[in-house]
Amino acid sequence: MTKEQKIDAAVKALFGGISFTQEPEGLYDPLRYMIEIGGKRLRPRLCLTTYSLYKDGFTPEILEPAAGLEVFHSFTLIHDDIMDRSPLRRGVDTVWKKWNPDTAILSGDVMCIDSYSRIARGPREVMAPLMELFSRTAAQVCEGQQYDMEFESRETVSMDEYIRMIGLKTGVLIACAAKMGALIAGAPGEDCDNLYDYGFNLGLAFQIADDYLDAFGDEKVFGKPIGGDIVNSKKSWLTVHAFGKADPATKARLAEAMAAPAPTREDEAAKIASVKAVYEALGVDTDAKAAIMDYTSKALGCAVKAVDGIRFEMLRRFAQKLVGRTK
Amino acid sequence: MTKEQKIDAAVKALFGGISFTQEPEGLYDPLRYMIEIGGKRLRPRLCLTTYSLYKDGFTPEILEPAAGLEVFHSFTLIHDDIMDRSPLRRGVDTVWKKWNPDTAILSGDVMCIDSYSRIARGPREVMAPLMELFSRTAAQVCEGQQYDMEFESRETVSMDEYIRMIGLKTGVLIACAAKMGALIAGAPGEDCDNLYDYGFNLGLAFQIADDYLDAFGDEKVFGKPIGGDIVNSKKSWLTVHAFGKADPATKARLAEAMAAPAPTREDEAAKIASVKAVYEALGVDTDAKAAIMDYTSKALGCAVKAVDGIRFEMLRRFAQKLVGRTK
Numbered sequence: 001m002t003k004e005q006k007i008d009a010a011v012k013a014l015f016g017g018i019s020f021t022q023e024p025e026g027l028y029d030p031l032r033y034m035i036e037i038g039g040k041r042l043r044p045r046l047c048l049t050t051y052s053l054y055k056d057g058f059t060p061e062i063l064e065p066a067a068g069l070e071v072f073h074s075f076t077l078i079h080d081d082i083m084d085r086s087p088l089r090r091g092v093d094t095v096w097k098k099w100n101p102d103t104a105i106l107s108g109d110v111m112c113i114d115s116y117s118r119i120a121r122g123p124r125e126v127m128a129p130l131m132e133l134f135s136r137t138a139a140q141v142c143e144g145q146q147y148d149m150e151f152e153s154r155e156t157v158s159m160d161e162y163i164r165m166i167g168l169k170t171g172v173l174i175a176c177a178a179k180m181g182a183l184i185a186g187a188p189g190e191d192c193d194n195l196y197d198y199g200f201n202l203g204l205a206f207q208i209a210d211d212y213l214d215a216f217g218d219e220k221v222f223g224k225p226i227g228g229d230i231v232n233s234k235k236s237w238l239t240v241h242a243f244g245k246a247d248p249a250t251k252a253r254l255a256e257a258m259a260a261p262a263p264t265r266e267d268e269a270a271k272i273a274s275v276k277a278v279y280e281a282l283g284v285d286t287d288a289k290a291a292i293m294d295y296t297s298k299a300l301g302c303a304v305k306a307v308d309g310i311r312f313e314m315l316r317r318f319a320q321k322l323v324g325r326t327k
Numbered sequence: 328m329t330k331e332q333k334i335d336a337a338v339k340a341l342f343g344g345i346s347f348t349q350e351p352e353g354l355y356d357p358l359r360y361m362i363e364i365g366g367k368r369l370r371p372r373l374c375l376t377t378y379s380l381y382k383d384g385f386t387p388e389i390l391e392p393a394a395g396l397e398v399f400h401s402f403t404l405i406h407d408d409i410m411d412r413s414p415l416r417r418g419v420d421t422v423w424k425k426w427n428p429d430t431a432i433l434s435g436d437v438m439c440i441d442s443y444s445r446i447a448r449g450p451r452e453v454m455a456p457l458m459e460l461f462s463r464t465a466a467q468v469c470e471g472q473q474y475d476m477e478f479e480s481r482e483t484v485s486m487d488e489y490i491r492m493i494g495l496k497t498g499v500l501i502a503c504a505a506k507m508g509a510l511i512a513g514a515p516g517e518d519c520d521n522l523y524d525y526g527f528n529l530g531l532a533f534q535i536a537d538d539y540l541d542a543f544g545d546e547k548v549f550g551k552p553i554g555g556d557i558v559n560s561k562k563s564w565l566t567v568h569a570f571g572k573a574d575p576a577t578k579a580r581l582a583e584a585m586a587a588p589a590p591t592r593e594d595e596a597a598k599i600a601s602v603k604a605v606y607e608a609l610g611v612d613t614d615a616k617a618a619i620m621d622y623t624s625k626a627l628g629c630a631v632k633a634v635d636g637i638r639f640e641m642l643r644r645f646a647q648k649l650v651g652r653t654k
Contacts, residue, residue, distance in 0.1 A: 027473040079436060083429045102410045102476065105432060109406060110469040112436065113462055116443055120458035127454040131447035135440055142437040146354040149429065 003314060007048045010058050011041050014067050020114075030095045030107035031114065034074040037090050042206075042322065043069040043177040049318055050181030050195050053311045061123045062184050065130070068118030069177050072134075075111035076141055078104050083149060091224070112138075122184050130183060137176040144169025151235050162240040166207040167200065174203035182306075194306040198315060201299035205292045205323045211236035212288040215276055227272035233258050237291070242284045254278045296323050330641060334375045337385050338368050341394050347441075357422045357434035358441065361401040364417050369533075369649065370396035370504040376645055377508030377522050380638045388450045389511050392457070395445030396504050399461075402438035403468055405431050410476060418551070439465075449511050457510060464503040471496025478562050489567040493534040494527065501530035509633075521633040528626035529646055532619045536650045538563035539615040542603055554599035560585050564618070569611045581605045623650050 001009075015038075020031040044066035051062050080086075081094040082104050088094060096104035122130045147165040151157045157165075178199030182192045214229045215238055229236045242254055257275045262268040279285055296319055303315040328336075342365075347358040371393035378389050407413075408421035409431050415421060423431035449457045474492040478484045484492075505526030509519045541556045542565055556563045569581055584602045589595040606612055623646050630642040 022470075024470060024473050024477065026477060027470060079432055083432060101428075105406055105410060106469055106473055106476075109436075109439065110466055112439060113465040113469065116458070117462040117466070120455065120462060124455050127458070128447065128451050131443070131454070131458070135444040135447060138440040139437055139444070142433055142440065143349075143351060143354060146351050146433055149433075150351065150353060 003052050004049075004317070007045060007052065010048060010063065011045055011066075014044065014063055015041065015070070018067060018071075026103065027107055027110055030078065030099060030103060031071075031074075031111050033098070034078060034095065034111070035071075037092055039070075039074075039090065041070055043073055043173060046174060046199060046318065047177040047181040049314060050178050050187075051185045052181075053307055053314065054182060054185035054187045054191075060121060062181065064118040064121035065180060065184060066177075068115040068121075068134075069173065069180070071111055071118060072115035072138065072141075073173060075108050075115060076145070078108040078111065080145060082108075083145070122180075126183055126186075130180065133176055133179060133183065137172045140168045140172045144172075156243065157235055157240050159240055159244055162235070162237065163204065166204060166237075170207040171200045171203035174206065175199035178202075187306075191306040194302050197302035198299045198306070201295045201302060202319055202322065205295035205299060205319075208237045208288060208295065209292050209323045211238055212285070212292065215272075215279065216285050216288075227268065227276075230258070230272050230275045231262055231268050238279055238284050238288060241287055241291075242279055242282050245282050245284070245287075246278075250278060250282065292323055330379050331376075331644070334372060334379065337375060337390065338372055338393075341371065341390055342368065342397070345394060345398075353430065354434055354437055357405065357426060357430060358398075358401075358438050360425070361405060361422065361438070362398075364419055366397075366401075366417065368397055370400055370500060373501065373526060373645065374504040374508040376641060377505050377514075378512045379508075380634050380641065381509060381512035381514045387448060389508065391445040391448035392507060392511060393504075395442040395448075395461075396500065396507070398438055398445060399442035399465065399468075400500060402435050402442060403472070405435040405438065407472060409435075410472070449507075453510050453513075457507065460503055460506060460510070464499045467495045467499045471499075483570065484562055484567055486567050486571055489562070489564065490531065493531060493564075497534040498527045498530035501533065502526035505529075514633075518633040521629050524629035525626045525633070525642060528622045528629060529649065532622035532626060532646075532650045535564045535615060535622065536619050538565055539612070539619065542599075542606065543612050543615075554595065554603075557585070557599050557602045558589055558595050565606055565611050565615060568614055568618075569606055569609050572609050572611070572614075573605075577605060577609065619650055 015035060018035055020028045020035065022028045047066040047069055048058065048062065051058075051066075055062075077089060078095045081089060082096045082101050086094050087097045092098075094104075095107060099107075116134075119130060119134045120127070144165055144167070147161075148169055151161070151165065175196045176199070179192045179196040182195045187195075211229065213226075214236065215227060217226055219226050228234075229238075239254075239258065243251060246254060254275065257271065257278060260267070260271050260274075262271045299319055300312075300316060303319075304312055307315065342362060345362055347355045347362065349355045374393040374396055375385065375389065378385075378393075382389075404416060405422045408416060409423045409428050413421050414424045419425075421431075422434060426434075443461075446457060446461050447454070471492055471494070474488075475496055478488070478492065502523045503526070506519045506523040509522045514522075538556065540553075541563065542554060544553055546553050555561075556565075566581075566585065570578055573581060581602065584598065584605060587594070587598050587601075589598045626646055627639075627643060630646075631639055634642065
């Protein structure tokens with residue numbers, strides 16, 4: 001078995017074993033639901049990958065914190081979905097929609113707390129830096145969500161502001177996952193920091209790829225309807241970049257297209273088509289691919305400072321699998 | 328200065344120094360607001376008290392976790408107030424009312440995370456049991472809130488169920504505070520457990536006292552309008568006990584009085600008077616006082632297993648100050 005296959009098997013076993021059967025059911029059922037609807041398990045996978053660079057085999061001291069990262073991520077999704085009024089997640093009802101907003105608040109809270117319980121099962125000798133890393137990261141994720149919400153009501157958002165926002169909302173948790181695996185494996189501090197930067201840049205590449213795929217992806221591969229951000233007039237890397245690049249007339253055309261309400265399926269398709277036409281005219285799709293490549297290269301530039309040879313190769317393949325979806 | 332005076336001064340300095348000035352302001356302002364509207368600071372005060380039984384002077388290793396208990400408690404209040412639709416807290420607007428429910432969700436989340444950051448600044452040598460204690464407690468508090476919400480829509484709640492609910496919602500965090508101080512001071516494990524039980528029983532006494540004062544307290548001393556639970560038809564120790572004790576006719580009379588809507592101030596006063604009349608006829612007020620005394624005695628019975636002499640005296644005075652309000 002390759003190391004990647006062992007990691008896949010470990011991740012599968014890990015989430016197969018998390019059942020959230022505690023009482024009261026009304027509180028814990030949504031946690032089980034969120035874990036069962038699945039996902040890429042990107043963060044635990046990355047955590048186990050960087051751990052594997054330094055140590056063989058998986059003990060609960062790495063598995064539990066790795067699971068904690070996914071549990072924390074799921075908690076943020078539950079609460080974000082309330083705030084964003086999103087009815088669907090991975091093709092099924094969101095927690096607030098399936099239960100109600102009060103349940104989504106409280107079950108989210110206990111899920112956040114559960115993630116801390118798991119992180120705290122890491123090795124005692126690195127508990128203090130582990131907790132510090134995780135708590136700083138967790139607060140930053142909330143800060144990112146706050147900026148994201150504030151941006152919704154703003155006319156313009158600069159690319160610097162947008163990158164800072166996705167860095168907080170998405171980058172730091174992937175960075176934390178990469179660092180955490182190394183930290184728990186007892187890697188040197190400098191490696192931990194370089195792997196953090198690898199994860200952070202990879203997280204930015206991942207988010208931009210997500211923004212790109214939302215407009216230009218293949219619905220079957222992407223796993224959700226194309227054009228969701230456009231239909232919901234949501235600010236993405238594509239819109240921010242387009243507004244930064246366009247001349248006044250094109251800006252006006254894009255603003256008008258983005259602001260159009262889309263009450264029917266046909267309106268939606270028309271809105272998506274008109275916004276994408278502007279993107280393509282401006283070359284935003286090509287620029288997005290370049291930005292994804294750029295952040296991925298930056299990520300690998302950080303990785304190579306930590307490890308080389310087949311260990312670097314693992315991180316390169318991880319990155320490729322994650323953002324290679326665009327090609 | 329007595330030890331109590333030193334603790335008072337330390338608590339005052341501690342919360343005077345917590346400012347939550349991080350960015351984005353939209354996220355952190357509600358945290359500052361919650362800390363500034365104050366409160367009894369019961370949990371940090373108890374934590375510093377049990378610490379003082381074993382160690383003199385306060386370092387950040389005890390002060391930060393003590394503050395973390397209050398920050399966590401404030402987080403639960405922010406989220407509870409959304410779920411309970413409460414517009415007022417300590418005489419001022421609740422966070423969801425002053426800002427909006429989305430802000431209350433996200434600011435609550437970051438406040439929960441902040442509490443963990445502070446707990447994690449405890450001494451490294453007890454970090455693992457400290458985190459385990461805190462995370463178990465935090466999850467239990469959510470479980471208590473879930474039961475509390477479920478009870479609202481139930482016809483009857485038994486006294487056992489009610490005590491279990493307040494044990495989770497209120498008891499365990501006060502128990503955690505008492506144990507945490509001792510744990511951080513390096514007290515023997517058995518003492519820590521006995522102090523936990525002291526805090527737990529004290530927490531029950533405190534909650535029943537709160538329920539009692541809501542109906543029978545002096546508005547000026549209690550600090551909030553009398554009869555709020557009755558007006559809102561909320562299940563309290565008094566209602567649960569009354570329904571357990573009453574004959575069928577009195578039960579029907581109480582149910583009718585509790586269910587009465589109270590759209591005007593006069594209706595409210597009439598509803599409070601009719602429910603209190605049933606309570607008094609049943610002797611519920613006297614029974615409540617006895618229950619408070621009973622749980623306080625239990626608490627002291629646990630405390631005396633851990634400490635004696637002037638150290639026990641500190642815990643006795645703490646208990647008396649807390650629940651002596653009823654006398």
